[in-house]
Amino acid sequence: MKYLITGGCGFIGVNLVSYLLRKDPSLKIRILDNLSTGKAENLKEAGILDKVDLIVGDICDYDTCIRACKGVDSVIHLAAQSGVIPSIEDPFTDCKINVIGTLNLLKASLENGVEKFIFASSNAPIGESNPPVNENKIPRPASPYGASKLSCEAYCSAFYHSYGLKTLIFRFSNVYGPYSLHKSSVVAKFIKDAMLKKELTIYGDGNQTRDFIYVDDICQAIWLALGCEKEIWGKPIHLGTGKETRIIDLANFVKSLFNDNIRISFAPERKGEIKKNFSDISKAKEILGFSPSVELKDGVRRVYEWFKTKEIDEIRNAVILSGSE
Ligand SMILES: NC(=O)c1ccc[n+]([C@@H]2O[C@H](COP(=O)([O-])OP(=O)(O)OC[C@H]3O[C@@H](n4cnc5c(N)ncnc54)[C@H](O)[C@@H]3O)[C@@H](O)[C@H]2O)c1
Structure with missing residues (x-):
């Protein structure tokens, strides 16, 4: 299996690549990262720099996305402008990286015959709402970051229904870890x-x-989704504890x-x-057998x-x- 992990030099990315290689050392992993917040040294520190194919490039560049998706079975799309405060300060940059970058990757995945596309969303699309948040809540983003992630979710849904790309949206709660x-x-x-x-x-x-969810528990859910053969595509699933x-x-x-x-x-x-x-994780438990530990x-x-x-x-x-x- 060959996976493309965008944002693989960032916080969740490095933990995810390490986790996947622990689960299956024979996996072929390519990373696409522009090193804006992530660092190749993180991969080195984790002892996995020589086990991955690192493309330093930007998801806002469609040709780079096409190159990165070649020969890939599944994409796990983590690269993003990932802060609420920066999105409030500069909503245009947030929109460009998150929305255009995601659209580029979805289209490049389609062009390259990628089977599954897992998108890292957040609880931010939901906005202010009585917790626990779950998949039935009507999204009302309170920040540009929430708005851009919601737009990406909409494109993931559209690419499944219009073209059959098996997209899955994970709404992470607050992730922490090394x-x-x-x-x-x-x-x-x-x-x-x-x-x-x-x-x-x-x-x-x-x-x-x-x-607050420990990063390895997020990785567990992604691992379960990569192996899942149920009809779960085009929709969001909440992840948390x-x-x-x-x-x-x-x-x-x-x-x-x-x-x-x-x-x-x-x-x-x-x-x-x-x-x-806080999140209601009953759908993740029921459909994926997810169990944060x-x-x-x-x-x-x-x-x-x-x-x-x-x-x-x-x-x-x-x-x-x-x-x-
Ligand atoms: N950390 C959390 O608590 C949390 C919660 C909900 C959702 N998420 C989502 O999970 C994903 C990963 O978050 P993270 O916490 O690891 O963030 P991070 O900033 O550590 O990682 C993002 C990575 O993407 C790369 N990147 C940014 N812009 C890029 C671009 N234009 N082209 C290529 N690479 C680019 C960065 O260099 C970095 O390595 C993001 O999509 C984020 O929105 C994170």
Whole structure:
């Protein structure tokens, strides 16, 4: 089997490539990544750089997508502008990378006879909604990022119904794990700030909730979908743990990992951010046999151990680059 993983040098990408090669070392994996946030060094650190075919290129370039999809059985499309805040600051760039990039890849997959196309979406298309979120909720995006992901979902549906490309949309909840040095999502951010002996800043009162899923559990669902022969195509499936965690509780747990030597502070809540969110994962369980297995405290401890292997200067630079300082 040959897989194309776009965004394979990024956070979820590196974890996914490692996971797939652990499951089946004979897999042929090609990565398409423009290295805008991901790094080839991540693949090197994971010991898989020489096991993949890395194309450095942009999904916004159709010819590059055609080249990347040649001879490929399945595409797992992760490459994206993946932040809510950057999408609010620059919705045009978010739209170009997410919508045009995805359309390029869908068309290139079709032209190359790709069988399955798995798309990384998020809960953001749903917007503000009473949790738990599931596949029956009417999407009402609260951010340009949610809008662009929803548009990609629509194209995935259209490519299945118009052309028979077996697309599948996974709506990830909040994913955390190793190789997240460049991420400004809350688990990575709290750990980085704590390592730099900075305060853990909570936007709002800390009672907002998220469904945090360890990256290997996301990889498990993708692995199950790649092998799935049921008629599941063209539709979204929510992935998460089904558990709701308050940001204040996460902050207190991270604080405890640093012997409580870190302060927690509060700042005004940010526009476009959803207050309460967790996923109903019954469809993923029923259709794919999905079963998330990593408990939050265990997972966060693993991420903390991974961050401890980094130099403080590396962490400081990552914080400056991710614009979260
Ligand atoms: N991390 C999460 O919590 C989360 C939650 C929901 C959905 N997602 C989705 O999962 C996917 C992966 O997210 P991630 O957290 O690993 O992000 P990431 O930023 O670490 O990875 C994205 C990768 O895509 C690459 N990339 C970006 N623009 C590109 C372009 N134009 N052409 C080629 N490559 C490009 C980057 O260099 C990077 O390696 C994204 O689609 C994201 O929207 C992530």
